[in-house]
Amino acid sequence: MSDDHDDSPIAARVRELEAILEEKGLLDAAELDRALEAFAHKxxxxxxxxxxxxxxxxxxxxxxxxxxxxxxxxxxxxxxxxxxxxxxxxxxxxxxxxxxxxxxxxxxxxxxxxxxxxxxxxxxxxxxxxxxxxxxxxxxxxxxxxxxxxxxxxxxxxxxxxxxxxxxxxxxxxxxxxxxxxxxxxxxxxxxxxxx
Amino acid sequence: MSERYRAGDRVRTSTVDPDHHTRLPGYARGRVGVVVGDDGVHPLADLRARGVVRPQPVYLVRFTARELFGQGDHSVTLSLWEDYLSDE
Structure with a gap:
């Protein structure tokens, strides 16, 4: 897609934050994907x-x-x-x-x-x-x-x-x-x- | 929360160009508009960006294009926190 922001600094920060939260067991990546998919689908x-x-x-x-x-x-x-x-x-x-x-x-x-x-x-x-x-x-x-x-x-x-x-x-x-x-x-x- | 302005009031926006985050766009700085409605009570964005949550009234303020840009026959309506506004 031409309008995503995968290369932007904020996207990099979000990825790093996500990785830290997963490492600490505060975030379940699969759960996050499910929530985002449900929202995007609706x-x-x-x-x-x-x-x-x-x-x-x-x-x-x-x-x-x-x-x-x-x-x-x-x-x-x-x-x-x-x-x-x-x-x-x-x-x-x-x-x-x-x-x-x-x-x-x-x-x-x-x-x-x-x-x-x-x-x-x-x-x-x-x-x-x-x-x-x-x-x-x-x-x-x-x-x-x-x-x-x-x-x-x-x-x-x-x-x-x-x-x-x-x-x-x-x-x-x-x-x-x-x-x-x-x-x-x-x-x-x-x-x-x-x-x- | 008591509101300082009501629909119909004329207000002037702040002329300050702050170093920090704000939701008062540059094009609407130091301009006179008319309150056309209330927009609820929300944490002031300028402070929330720095981790401080201080809710205050937000107003719908309408400006003429002439006031904002010196020309044009349309209007622009913005949501403006009370801190951005003073009596006109």
């Missing part, structure tokens, strides 16, 4: 797609999601507690007037539980520095042109909270089932760099 953008589709068909769920996403997620069998700590999630809704875009300018904070591992470009200095100052141009680079009158709100996940965008339901999808709607959603749509 953390996929399909979770986010499912949340969006439910919000599109269920107004009560959508209202609850926008009000307090952490409390709303369990009703679709999800949570933000799959990692080391429970993270607060804000779901921000796109409307005809407002479009939301997510970034972490300081590092690469990202709602992994709902979106899976982040795309490489999300972690790139180019995206992180430019989307806060020139979001409209960055969206253009993704092939996504917003009407000039649409207000853009950038959310910098610079601290403890994570964000997910609730895209607008595409026109002409009234007849689709929830599963079919979920299949319309893309990972970039949940970050705000695509319409859906």
């Amino acid at each position: 953390a996929t953008p399909a979770n986010g797609f499912r949340v969006v589709a439910r919000a599109w068909v269920d107004d009560d769920f959508k209202a609850a999601l926008l009000e307090n996403a952490n409390e709303a997620l369990p009703s679709v069998g999800l949570s933000m507690g799959g990692g080391l700590q429970v993270q607060r999630l804000y779901v921000v809704e796109n409307t005809p007037q407002v479009h939301n875009v997510i970034v972490c300018t300081l590092c690469s904070c990202y709602p992994i539980a709902l979106l899976g591992p982040s795309p490489t470009w999300y972690k790139s200095p180019a995206y992180r520095s430019k989307v806060v100052s020139h979001p409209r141009e960055v969206l253009e680079q993704f092939g996504f042109t917003l009407p000039a009158e649409t207000e853009i709100r950038v959310w910098d996940a610079n601290a403890e909270t994570r964000y997910m965008v609730l895209p607008r339901r595409p026109a002409g999808t009234e007849q689709l089932s929830e599963d079919e709607l979920a299949a319309k959603v893309t990972r970039n749509g949940l970050i705000g760099t695509a319409p859906v």
Whole structure:
């Protein structure tokens, strides 16, 4: 994978620490692998797609999601507690007037539980520095042109909270089932760099 | 924990560029924004990075692009610990 960090100093430090903890009998490597695999297996953008589709068909769920996403997620069998700590999630809704875009300018904070591992470009200095100052141009680079009158709100996940965008339901999808709607959603749509 | 700010309050971020870890990005230093919500109570990241756990209120603060970058018609919302903020 192009976006792993096997060669970075932090990866080397983690490996050394892991080795010491194993040597002292404080860590079972197989147990660690099982925990990581379980998290990685559950953390996929399909979770986010499912949340969006439910919000599109269920107004009560959508209202609850926008009000307090952490409390709303369990009703679709999800949570933000799959990692080391429970993270607060804000779901921000796109409307005809407002479009939301997510970034972490300081590092690469990202709602992994709902979106899976982040795309490489999300972690790139180019995206992180430019989307806060020139979001409209960055969206253009993704092939996504917003009407000039649409207000853009950038959310910098610079601290403890994570964000997910609730895209607008595409026109002409009234007849689709929830599963079919979920299949319309893309990972970039949940970050705000695509319409859906 | 009592919160110093409420939604609607105007605040100015710290101008300090510390030697240590911080979660106040450089582009938002010394800028005026509006509190748009509370973001819970979390250990101040600057201290936690040095092993000291001191929880304090965190606020969602929205800045205009014009204030941050001198141009643009969008906004940027950040989560900022109370220590980063002063009354404006």
